[in-house]
Amino acid sequence: MTRITLTRGDITEQHVDAVVNAANSSLLGGGGVDGAIHRRGGPEILAECRRLRAGDYGKGLPTGQAVATTAGRLPARWVIHTVGPVYSVSRDRSGELADCYRSSLRVADELGARTVAFPAVSTGVYGWPMDDAARIALATVRATPTEVSEVRFVLFGEEAYRAFAAALAEAEGSAQG
Ligand code: APR
Numbered sequence: 539m540t541r542i543t544l545t546r547g548d549i550t551e552q553h554v555d556a557v558v559n560a561a562n563s564s565l566l567g568g569g570g571v572d573g574a575i576h577r578r579g580g581p582e583i584l585a586e587c588r589r590l591r592a593g594d595y596g597k598g599l600p601t602g603q604a605v606a607t608t609a610g611r612l613p614a615r616w617v618i619h620t621v622g623p624v625y626s627v628s629r630d631r632s633g634e635l636a637d638c639y640r641s642s643l644r645v646a647d648e649l650g651a652r653t654v655a656f657p658a659v660s661t662g663v664y665g666w667p668m669d670d671a672a673r674i675a676l677a678t679v680r681a682t683p684t685e686v687s688e689v690r691f692v693l694f695g696e697e698a699y700r701a702f703a704a705a706l707a708e709a710e711g712s713a714q715g
Pocket residue numbers: 547548549550560561562567568569570571572573574622657658659660661662663664665666692693694698
């Protein structure tokens with residue numbers, strides 16, 4: 539059974555096998571988590587992203603999919619890049635957000651990563667309401683079969699932490715029936 543933990547802090551400082559990057563489909567960097575990972579991880583990450591773009595991902599990484607690279611100078615061994623959906627009030631993209639967590643866990647299993655740190659994907663630049671994103675993230679991780687022993691959500695601020703703590707309590711509470 540995968541242990542789900544929550545922590546406040548910076549995902550680039552996590553001593554886990556893999557950290558998940560809230561990337562964009564270009565894989566060529568950005569702000570937020572993406573900026574922090576490339577800044578702290580160094581140029582090797584971008585070099586590998588460029589190779590992916592020159593190879594299998596010529597058109598970029600589609601929303602909901604995931605792909606791994608080195609973590610460069612980060613304490614982690616790999617970065618798993620995933621592209622969250624941009625929040626939309628008119629279209630329900632929850633499935634695509636759930637796919638980010640499913641795909642990232644699948645890639646983690648392919649790597650043999652046993653501990654994985656996730657940010658709150660899509661809740662920054664992509665505008666997803668934190669409570670809803672937390673609910674989707676936790677429900678998906680709890681429902682996805684994986685060899686990963688610890689999924690650590692790394693929350694950047696109090697609002698995010700409270701949202702995930704509430705969602706985790708609700709998910710575990712409902713599990714007890
Ligand atoms: N560690 C952990 N969480 C972080 C960090 C960090 N160092 N920096 C930001 N966050 C949080 C944000 O506060 C937000 O809650 O991660 C969550 C995701 O925010 P974004 O990084 O903006 O990611 P997202 O909303 O998925 O938007 C992706 O933003 O940075 C660009 O290139 C990226 O175009 C892509 C888009």
